[in-house]
Amino acid sequence: MxxxxxxxxxxxxxxxxxxxxxxxxxxxxxxxxxxxxxxxxxxxxxxxxxxxxxxxxxxxxxxxxxxxxxxxxxxxxxxxxxxxxxxxxxxxxxxxxxxxxxxxxxxxxxxxxxxxxxxxxxxFQNRRFDSDFLTVKKVIETGYLGDIIDITVNMDHFRPDDAGQGTNFDGAWYGHGVHLVDQMIALFGKPEKVQYDIRATRDENAVDDYFSVNLLYPKHRATVAASELVALPHAKWIVYGTRGTFIKQNVDQQENDLKVGIMPGTDGFGLDSPQDFGQLVYYNQNGDKIKKTIPTVAGDYGRVxxxxxxxxxNTSDKLVSDEQILTVIESLENGFIQ
CATH class of the missing domain: 3.40.50.720 (NAD(P)-binding Rossmann-like Domain)
Structure with missing residues (x-):
């Protein structure tokens, strides 16, 4: 080796x-x-x-x-x-x-x-290895949902007193949006059009702390959203398809564990408890309504x-292609120039 x-x-x-x-x-x-x-x-x-x-x-x-x-x-x-x-x-x-x-x-x-x-x-797009993202990716790839028509990912916090100063580069759109936009581009490629709503909600003179941005594809919409004033969070992921719906309420646990000093390699590191598993409802080919609890796929930022x-x-293709690099930065920058 x-x-x-x-x-x-x-x-x-x-x-x-x-x-x-x-x-x-x-x-x-x-x-x-x-x-x-x-x-x-x-x-x-x-x-x-x-x-x-x-x-x-x-x-x-x-x-x-x-x-x-x-x-x-x-x-x-x-x-x-x-x-x-x-x-x-x-x-x-x-x-x-x-x-x-x-x-x-x-x-x-x-x-x-x-x-x-x-x-x-x-x-270093480590959130391609968030457990919640990997679970959504798996559900989509299995075909349970049919064709995707709408998908939303939220990144919510409640930090009412943390409004910050700086440039656009220091706000939530670049800081949080870079993760979520990259995840959507990893799933679906470059969008045909992007619609932006980016705001400063805690202090109008501070950097942005809220966004709800639609990435529009030929047959579906992908929404990335974040706010620093959400005391009761949205579901992390909501995915609607022509045959069903998948909802994952909670975020990847790696960051929470790391913050309290629980490190990779520790038993249970980054793992969801069963009550945090995602919920899937879909209709099979016979028209039967099926409900499934989907165990969370294990995340691992080290996979980058x-x-x-x-x-x-071994000369394998890069995890994040040059085209994806440019698409993510273009999508972020356009939020402030359109």
Whole structure:
């Protein structure tokens, strides 16, 4: 088994919550280097350093290290474009956290550089491995619902006092929408048209904190929605088809477990309890009404790394294609220019 050497640019909450715990479960990766602005700030540093990870404050240490197979950018989003560009121009394979960049022009430039340098470049779209998304995908693929006519995914919170300042890039549409739009594009491809409703509901002078956006396809509508003022959440997924309906009330549990320190590899990590399973009602070919409880498919954000390994080592197609990269960023950017 070939082992890939990884370097991280950034060592904050996201690196230590959504990346490293999953990489530690995989024997085919070695965390070789980490570049961070401040050394000795997090307790995880000592453990990684003891196992051989080299910490420093200069990205040149990564650029000049020819033993690295992959660089993962986990900086604040406003630094993604310049950091990824610098690494790609240096000939590094790059996995970048999301939202990848703010504009389609920036995304096209990075994709072009990667193609010209013949290196790997992809956003870390880990929510393709949310358990609820994988369950919806499975239900659709089994054909229980017939042809899809309407599908909605919601991301709800109740945070009435957390209105934030910044640019469009700092709001909910880029922050939450990037997950949900990518999930729909992974399922259905590029929409024919997109209708936008993006607002700031807690403070009109703050960044957006609400959106309800329709991605229109030839035969169905896909709606992605989020709000920070929902005390009684919507169902996470509602899917209507010509033969039935599927509803999944609750979100993937990986993030909830990670937040309280329950890590991948722990028994029961990220798993739904039976009362959180989705509910399916459909009519069979005889016209009989069938009700099913659908067990949740296990999620695993680390599968992004599995896909990267397969691409780099076995030349498999990328999990997120260049076309999908550009479609997601175009859909996000157009929310503020139409």
């Amino acid at each position: 070939r082992k890939l050497n990884i370097a991280y640019v950034g060592f904050g909450k996201s690196t230590n919550r959504y990346h490293i715990p999953y990489v530690k479960q995989r024997e085919n990766f070695n965390i070789a280097r980490i570049v961070t602005p401040h050394l000795g700030k997090r307790p995880e540093e000592a453990e990684l350093a003891a196992s051989g990870t080299i910490f420093s404050t200069d990205i040149a240490d990564i650029i000049n290290d020819d033993t690295l197979d992959l660089v993962v950018v986990v900086t604040p989003a406003k630094f993604h474009y310049e950091t990824a560009k610098q690494l790609l121009l240096a000939g590094k394979n790059v996995l970048c956290d999301k939202p990848l960049v703010e504009t389609l022009e920036e995304a096209k430039e990075l994709v072009k550089i990667a193609q010209e340098k013949n290196v790997f470049f992809m956003p 790394y599995d896909s990267v390994y397969e691409t780099l080592v």
